[in-house]
Amino acid sequence: MTRFRADRVQARVSKGEMETAIRELEAALAAKQVGHFKCLIGARFTNSARKILTTVNDFIVRCDKKFDLRALYLEMNGFAINYDEWFFDLFAYSKFAEDPEDIEWLCDWELASDQFTLRGMKAVQREFQLYYESDMRWDRRCRAAKEIAMHLVLAQYLRLIQKALAVGRLAKPIPVLATAHDFDIIARFMP
Numbered sequence: 001m002t003r004f005r006a007d008r009v010q011a012r013v014s015k016g017e018m019e020t021a022i023r024e025l026e027a028a029l030a031a032k033q034v035g036h037f038k039c040l041i042g043a044r045f046t047n048s049a050r051k052i053l054t055t056v057n058d059f060i061v062r063c064d065k066k067f068d069l070r071a072l073y074l075e076m077n078g079f080a081i082n083y084d085e086w087f088f089d090l091f092a093y094s095k096f097a098e099d100p101e102d103i104e105w106l107c108d109w110e111l112a113s114d115q116f117t118l119r120g121m122k123a124v125q126r127e128f129q130l131y132y133e134s135d136m137r138w139d140r141r142c143r144a145a146k147e148i149a150m151h152l153v154l155a156q157y158l159r160l161i162q163k164a165l166a167v168g169r170l171a172k173p174i175p176v177l178a179t180a181h182d183f184d185i186i187a188r189f190m191p
Contacts, residue, residue: 006151006185008024009021009024009025009151009154009155009185010184010185012024012155013155013158013185013186013187014100014187014188016162016187016189018155018158018159018162018187019159021155021158022152022155022156022159025148025151025152025155026040026041026042026152028148029041029145029148029149029152032141032144032145032148033141034139034141034142034145036127036130036131036136036142036145036146037124037127037131037145037146037148037149039123039124039127040121040124040127040149040152040153043120043121043123043124043156044120044156044160045118045119045120045121045156045157045160046119046120047116047118047119047120047160049160049163049164049166049167050164050167050168052116052160052161052164053164053165053167053168053170055090055113055116056072056074056090056164056165056170056176057168057170057171059072059090059092059113060072060092060170060171060172060174061171062111063092063110063111064171064172066110066111067092067094067110067111068094069092069093069094069110069172069174070093070094070095070096070174070175071092071093071095071096071174071175071176071177072090072091072092072093072174072175072176072177073090073091073093073106073109073176073177073178074088074089074090074091074161074176074177074178075088075089075091075178075179075180075181076088076118076154076157076178076179076180076181077089077115077180077181078180078181078182079125079128079150079153079180079181080128080131080132080146080150080153081128081132083125083126083128083129083132084125084129085117086117086118086121086125087115087116087117087118088115088116088118088157088178089112089113089114089115089116090112090113090116091106091109091111091112091113092109092110092111092112092113093105093106093108093109093110094110095108096174096175100186100188103184103186106177118157118160121153121156124149124153127149128146128149131146151185153180154179154180154183154185157178157180158178158179158187161176161178161187161189162187162189165189170191173191174191175188175189175190175191176188176189177189
């Protein structure tokens with residue numbers, strides 16, 4: 001894929017094909033005639049997958065003592081405009097909607113955690129800062145590169161969560177959903 005299509009990213013994510021989504025997005029970004037956001041090609045979050053799993057499991061245990069925990073939702077902040085710090089929050093639910101199209105229930109969380117800071121993408125964060133603090137955002141080609149970059153950051157985040165959930169067992173086998181703020185592309189990791 002050298003042309004960017006959000007629906008294709010959604011299809012890859014829904015199948016759990018984060019690596020494929022990343023490769024396709026990197027190819028689309030590489031094909032752009034602007035140099036901005038190219039530092040994202042090959043970039044990865046450097047957080048320990050095991051530490052993320054430990055954080056998730058500690059939150060599961062804490063929540064399950066207070067109510068019958070049925071699902072978790074891990075939401076990365078609105079990273080494009082909040083380029084100073086990237087993180088995700090954990091939200092716990094006493095219900096879970098099986099229908100992937102039904103996301104309204106995500107507004108009714110029971111308990112939220114502290115932020116988990118994401119590391120390893122400072123150069124990319126600076127690119128977003130440059131984009132929003134300069135005239136780049138008015139350039140059509142830069143906007144197109146930024147759209148790809150946003151989906152690529154999301155895919156990298158989802159890959160990180162996928163890897164974290166694969167390094168061990170959850171303290172309670174429940175669905176884990178993940179995305180970034182204001183994205184409709186939601187990964188569903190089922191037990």
